[in-house]
Amino acid sequence: MKPLMDEKQLVIDLQAGHEKAFRDLVGKYQQQVFRTAMGFVHDGSEADDIAQEVFVEVFRSVHGFRGDASLSTWLYRMTVNRSLNRLRSRKRKGIFQRIEAFFQDDADWTGEPEADCSIHPETVIGNQETAEALQLALDNLPENQRTAFVLYHYDDLAYKEIAAVMKVSLASVESLIHRARKNMQKKLMNFYKK
């Protein structure tokens, strides 16, 4: 019961505008928020940016927090939404850049790494290409699959907790994670194919 009471008291103090409560909130949840954002954007400085935005939003909107979900679930939702918005914005920029590159006759730039058929998975431990391959595979997942995958593999959330964050059923979460893994494997196998 104590953790729940602590959380309730924290919310009360936040809504009363206590700075110490806000500092405690940031201290307690910053790693969680940062790690979740990393799962989406794969870049430390962007994840840091997202984390700042999330906590600023919490500061502004905590008065509207009714306690229907836990503080942690609320934070996860905000982080996921902010991260997905960031990715959509990045994608739009990418489209404009491609159009620009096209008109500048920059024909070599395709925006995607080419499959290196000479690489065998066993030889790329710690390789930059592995990281890029993972990012590309994740970025190509549909948003709901990506969200479920990140919340499971990056945040170690249980299926039930993921269902609460995403507001879907437990069965949906299982299906989303299963499909995300399958799709990831397919993309990564194509990338590593000889």
Place this chain on the structure above:
Amino acid sequence: MMNEQHITEQLWEFHLGQLSEEENQKVQLHLEACDACLRESEVVKQTVQEIAAERSQEVPPFLYTRIQGRLESVRKPAPLWKRVLVTSLGTLLLLVGIWGGVKIGTMDNNQFSGTSVENPMGNLAINEMVNEPIEGYLFDFK
């Protein structure tokens, strides 16, 4: 021979250390016998390791300070000189607009009523209310 799809699903649990001892051994045995699944297993292993590396990154220090900075920039109003400047410019623009409008409205009508050979009447029809006020015309009994 194990169902490959089944093995694919188990590969993630296998590399995450979530299988029982018995299931672990079954997967190990299958991987020793199946090249295709071994290849997939390597891919999953690399992915799990990469995810572990990313998620282990620490949040950059002094996040709270940066958050405070963002909140301050929102809370702090613009300096007084800036507000006075903006108000003054707005007022000036409004006055210029009013002056311009009045100027155009009271422009000398003779500029537009000039006669010429082609148009001896000039703009008499337009300006007759100015040149011959209706009251004078009506009450001119001479």
